[in-house]
Amino acid sequence: MATTNASAPKRSLALPESARALDKLNRQFSVGGINSLPVYFGSGQGSRLIDSDGRELIDFISGFSASNLGQRHPRILEAQLNTANRITIANIAGQAEGWPVLAKTLCEKFGYDKVVAMTTGSEATDTACKLARGWGVSVKKINPRDVLVLGTSENYHGTISGVWPLMEPEAGWEEFATFSKNMTNINPKTGKVLRYLHPEDYAEVFEQMHERIAAVIMEPLHGLARSMEEEINFCIEVRKLCKKYNILFIADEVRMGSCKTGRFLSSDWMGPENKPDMVTLGKSISGGAFPASFVLGPDEVMTKMKPYHSVSTFSMSSMAVAAVQAALKVYEEDNLQQRARDIHAKWAAETSTWNFPYLRYAPGFGADLNLLLDEEYQNRPENISPRRLSLLCVSKGLLVFPGANGRVRLGVALTISDEDLFQGFKILKEALDELPLYGDIEGSEETLGAF
């Protein structure tokens, strides 16, 4: 750790000119998002991004797994350009000629009977829950007014009104009146949040009202716990309880699917005997090159969906089909499940040598990495916070993201070179080392982490 001289003046860090100007404009005219960092990008290649001030940054967040294959992957780009040269969009009245074959490929690859396509991850999770409710009503014979889909704490499924109530009450229920009696992560009987990593909460709620519950949705791996085993064992236990009570288990693979954790689906770590009833895919299933998302499941659930029950102008479009087909080939041909495991091993070896009193632990689940900072140090002279650390990293040429609860979110593309990976580790370590020497850091006033 850099030695702090209590009487020495602290360093300060200002934003570069263009970032400051764009940030001002952004704040004046736009809303939404997740308290992004004041850094704006116009181009990139692989794991390198160029910002509006001409700075080159190594991408250590990959759009929260949207760009697991990096920027402008040549094989995806080629497939997209070929398609864009032939067609713009002809959808809904007819369909893209490549879609039926891609639908077959997806069902066979993941072992499900049917697939429904959408564009965003939020649409996929929402549709999965809708399908599960439909199954609950027509197969499990639950009264439509009573049917429940349960979430779990700390997970994220999107902020559209349908799935928002699956997340904690603090996450905007009151302000936007997104209460739902059908979709919740609160035990309706006890009023307590159903906690991630606490199977006993599910044992309790299932025991109390299993006949009303159609499904549980969760991310099989989320990246918060110290080890992958802890998270997977929790999911396995909930999955087993689901089987016992005839409740569907939906794995939200939007972020941790697409080889991120070292297997194609994070739920693959649960073992074939615990295979989820349904999965959602999004983000990097298309290499992030075009919005495409999917829900896969068994006939018993999926055939409840009739025409007009799920339709989206840009789903199954020719560009989406081209990007997904190309991305699937890249994952397989380049053996990227193995690459995720290599990245994990390199991260574990590197961070095992780090020793900062304000770093609690550094979990790595394949290429999804995190730093968990001790929040106590935010109010000490060291002034350590995820946002301050992230801004210092950006100034040194590394893009990372400040999350909530002391969490610095990291996640690298599976195509990252070892050179960029090790350079990223070096910058991160240097920033952790030097952060106590800094006073004012422009842009650090936004303290709220999103998730």
Ligand SMILES: Cc1ncc(COP(=O)(O)O)c(C=O)c1O
């Ligand atoms: C696990 C998970 N599910 C769903 C979503 C929502 O996806 P989108 O932002 O594409 O709507 C996200 C987004 O980060 C996610 O991480």
